[in-house]
Amino acid sequence: MLSSKWVNGTILHYWFLDGPAAQQQAVRDAFAEWKALGIGLVFTEVQDRSEAEVRIGFDQADGSWSYVGRDVLGIPATQPTMNFGWDLTTDYGRTTALHEIGHTLGLPHEHQNPFAGIVWDEPKVYDYFSGSPNFWPREQTFSNVLRKLDPTEVEGSTWDPNSVMEYWFPAGLIIQPAQYHSGLEPAGGLSATDKEWILRFYPKLKATNPLLTPFVSVPLSLAPGGQANFSIVPSETRRYELGTFGFADTVVVLFEEVKGKLRHLAANDNSGTDRNAKVQVKLFKDRKYVARVRLGWAGASGQTAIMLW
Structure with missing residues (x-):
């Protein structure tokens, strides 16, 4: 969403609240993978919580989630802005790390794209996400899955079912498009469309900028x-x-x-x-x-x- 994007060139400082070394390294690797695309943002790990806009926890009882974009600035410094609730050293875990960092970069869920044309079997969606491992109340399922984003606040592709920001869905939750009635399983990792659009949002910065002088509009x-x-x-x-x-x-x-x-x-x-x-x-x-x-x-x-x- 445009309203949640960072100003390009921002240095995002991240800090780990806790977590095993292997899990922390998986997050570092995911930050590096986003950065390697050539985007204009900078990611810097810090050792002091007070210096970090992005605070990362590994509470296994809290699932995997992140606040979106500049919303992290409104979260008290005593609280995490991102959490990982399962092993990140697997292929699925690597995609999870990329997904949650994508939220921090300001990217919403791809299945909530208002141009996707997804028709849900809503009772089945609520039933599925109320069970293990999510145990989401109806409000959270609506917020994370069923709610369509405002078309005036969205810039991006029509719908990329292989986006790293797309959920995996089992059979029966999606009515239309019919090809996904039997389930939707993204390829994992960053898709070609993910790479294209993140570089549009955060292109590589020029080495020099024009000079802004006082009283000149x-x-x-x-x-x-x-x-x-x-x-x-x-x-x-x-x-x-x-x-x-x-x-x-x-x-x-x-x-x-x-x-x-x-x-x-x-x-x-x-x-x-x-x-x-x-x-x-x-x-x-x-x-x-x-x-x-x-x-x-x-x-x-x-x-x-x-x-x-």
């Missing part, structure tokens, strides 16, 4: 999900404001470059409100900063702009 013509990146090198030390203008849902994030690495300074998201995204922060003369703005919805005019002042 820069028009942005971005498609939903599109992003613009800028460099900032202040000529004086003072408090600055960085924000967007126009009728558009945007996320603005500001980083400082410290020893070649970007450190998060501030962020703001105006999605679902009648205001623009804006951050206020003190910047220091001749230090290097990076501003990123991502568009969720273009609004009535289809135009927006960004300015530093």
Whole structure:
């Protein structure tokens, strides 16, 4: 979903609450597999929980799950944002690790794609997921399986039954398409369509960004999900404001470059409100900063702009 995507170039820090070494390594390998596609996000393991946006547990009684995209930022630092409830060293476990990390990257369940055309035998779906190993109440089954995503918030393929974000379903749960009435079993791992779309969402970043100077408004013509990146090198030390203008849902994030690495300074998201995204922060003369703005919805005019002042 567009609203849950990270600003491209974000460094996601992850931390393990617990877990055997082999299970932790399986998660590291899954992060590396996503990164090896050439996406613009960065994954960094940290040893301090307070530094981690992504906190990973291995509670065998809690199933496998993850919060979606930037929703992890709203979870208290004392709580996990991802959990694995079974062995990740098998082929199925490897796919599970890729699947849950996919959620953290902002990817929803593929079977909830509003363009998939799936017709469910709903009583059988509720009955199946109420049993072992899920034991889900009706609300959770509806949320994870039957609920269709809002078409206005989705960008992606029509339906990819082999997506790593697709569930395995036994026979009898799907009425249409008829070919899956006997069951749906994805191939496992990242599909070709998964790789194509994650690179559209998070393309490799350019080595240099245009310079954003104070009091110069820069028009942005971005498609939903599109992003613009800028460099900032202040000529004086003072408090600055960085924000967007126009009728558009945007996320603005500001980083400082410290020893070649970007450190998060501030962020703001105006999605679902009648205001623009804006951050206020003190910047220091001749230090290097990076501003990123991502568009969720273009609004009535289809135009927006960004300015530093």
